[in-house]
Amino acid sequence: MISIYLKEKLKTLFQCKGKITVLTGAGVSAESGIPTFRGPEGYWTIGSTNYQPQDISTNRMLQSNPKEVWKWFLFRRGVCRAAQPNEGHKALVEMEKLLGDRFTLITQNIDGLHLRAGNSMKRTFQIHGNLDYMRCTKPCSTKLHYISDEFPFIQRHQEPTKKDWDMIVCPDCGAPARPHALLWDEYYDEEWYRWESSMNTANHTELLIIVGTEGATNLPNQIANLVSLNKKTIIDINIVKNRFSDMAQNTGRGFFIQQPSAKALPEILKIWKEVRE
Ligand SMILES: [Zn+2]
Structure with missing residues (x-):
């Protein structure tokens, strides 16, 4: 539950007419049952050697052993496709509908759940x-090409056929x-990963909502730093305290909501709708 005190603060905040950016990470996917693939579930064996994602998921490996890289990604794709968008994903679709051009979603998740839930590619x-x-x-x-649904969802270490x-x-x-x-x-880069668009959006955002990420990668940190430097507001939603929750609170303009995103985002959406009525 979001406290009455926080609810009133959020209502004031949501009356702004500026741009609102939501930055999501692995925590949002974990609530749909997707593992992070960095722990024991992430290892991959080639011959007698065990590899971790940081070994297998590299351009170096793609050059030397592309089929192994593909097998790893196709295995992960199968796990992700078996998962379904949760209430947090669905709330973000509603937010996009409410806010239109004022809304941007920046995600680190590669499972495609935001698009499957209904957020726009744009x-x-x-x-x-x-x-x-x-x-x-x-x-x-x-161009991006959708991987055909005819392609089988392969199991760990299953060998795709020549036809696949x-x-x-x-x-x-x-x-x-x-x-x-x-x-x-x-x-x-910008072409494939929207680096400049993300930084540009961050630079013009009034409110940044960070969900389910602890800042292990570079771009999310730069986005949060820029918003903080511009003296705009950060809300962090996470089940654990982290550097973004500290950042949100330290500025005096933000909040930390220590809740799973599938609970917090629908509540936030409800408050948002109340403000608009
Ligand atoms: Zn081509």
Whole structure:
């Protein structure tokens, strides 16, 4: 439950007419049952060697052993596709409908759950990519290609058939395709990961709502720092205290809501709707 005190504060805050940005991370997906893939569930074996995501999910591995990289991503895709958007995802879809152009969603999650819930591609910056998509390894176009539902959802270490592999090519030029995901040894860019758009949005936002992320990656930190530097408001929603909750509270203009996002976001949405009525 959000306290009456906080509710009144939020009502005042939601009367602003400026831009509102929501930044989401793994915590939102975890509430749909998606593991972080960094712990014991993340290991991957090639031959007799165990690899972690930071070894397998790299451009270096993509160059030397693309099929292993694909198998890892296709396995993860299967886990993510079996999960369903939760009440937090659904509340963010409603927020986009309410706010229109004032709303931007920046997500680190590559499970595609925000789009599946109904947020628009236009207002959702998927800064780490989306497992539902692949793209050409050659500079043939900037198009994303949806990975066909005909492609099987492979189990851990299952070997796709030759027919399956034949689907993992660029439909436009026939060159090998790659997962649409930021690999560990790659950099954010605008073309694929909306780096500049994200920073530009952060620079013009009145209110930043950070949900389910503890700032382990670079871009979310830069976004939060910029909003803080601009003396705008940060609300952090997380089940644990973290550097963003400290940041939100230390500025004196923000709040920490220590709750699961599937509970907090629908409550926030309700308050928002009350303000508009
Ligand atoms: Zn191509």
